[in-house]
Amino acid sequence: MNLTSLQLYMGSGARKTWLASFVKENLPENRLRSNDDNLSSKFESVDCSRRRKKKQRKSKASIVGETWTRLQRHKQRHLKFSADLRYETYLPLNAMWTKYMEELLHFSSLTEASLSNAAQKMMKADLHGSFLTVKRSKCPSFIGVQGIVLQETRNLFVLVTPYNSVKRIPKANSVFCVVLHNHVFTIYGNQFTVKPGERAAKKFKSKPSIDL
Structure with missing residues (x-):
């Protein structure tokens, strides 16, 4: 190949055509490959570069909206009681x-030796409908409040009092008592902060209680 033909190919800008012609003229025939064996003619190049996804930052408006949603869910966990609620309605x-409780504890065969077993059953029993009395509390206004349990949550007892008012008493730092057939059962709220559904499967251990 002379210099004139080389300048002609280079001047045309067709590099692939010039390279194919140069290889064909200068390499032996047994070294040449057909177009069928050329992988570049069968496959196109694939862009394998990974693009980083940009993290979408939440706007303040969406965060405020989610906060209000959580507050609404929290409010829905508590029952709403009407203003004309009557204590006599919940006596049944x-x-x-x-x-x-009579069927659970068998008061007819209850003895002094079996009182500890009865106390364990009392801890796991459902207290909705029981008559609770606040014996001690760090909040003086709660002491002496008594009523029928309408709702129990992890941290609260909701009572309807004989004066037709609803009281929400926190379990923490409070001591409650229940009277059944001349037996007084004492409930220490600090050790009772458990959801009602989880209390049935919980194993209670005897712990020293701190005087309030």
């Missing part, structure tokens, strides 16, 4: 709870 509920 208390009677049903008393019958339920």
Whole structure:
């Protein structure tokens, strides 16, 4: 190949055509490959570069919206009681709870030796409908409050009092008592901060209680 033809190819700018012609003229025939064996003619180049996804930052408006949603869910966990709520309406509920405890604890065969076993059953029993009395509390206004349990949460007892008012008593730093057939059961709120559904499967251990 002379210099004139080389300048002609280079001047045209067709590098691939010039390279193919140069190889064909200067390499032996047994070294040449057909177009069928050329992988570049069969496959196109694939862009394998990974693009980083940009993290979408939440706007303040969306965060405020989520906060209000959580607050609304928290409010929905508590029952809403009407203003004309009457204590007498829930007396049948208390009677049903008393019958339920009589079948659970077997008061007819209850002895001094079996009181500890009865206390363990009392800890796991459902208290909705029981008549609770606040014996001690760090908040003086709660002491002496008594009523039928309408709702129990992890941290609260919701009571309806004989004066037709609803009281929400926190379990923490409070001591409650329940009277059944001349037996007084004491509930220490600091050791009772458990969800009602989880309390049935919880194993309670005897712990020293601190005087409030």
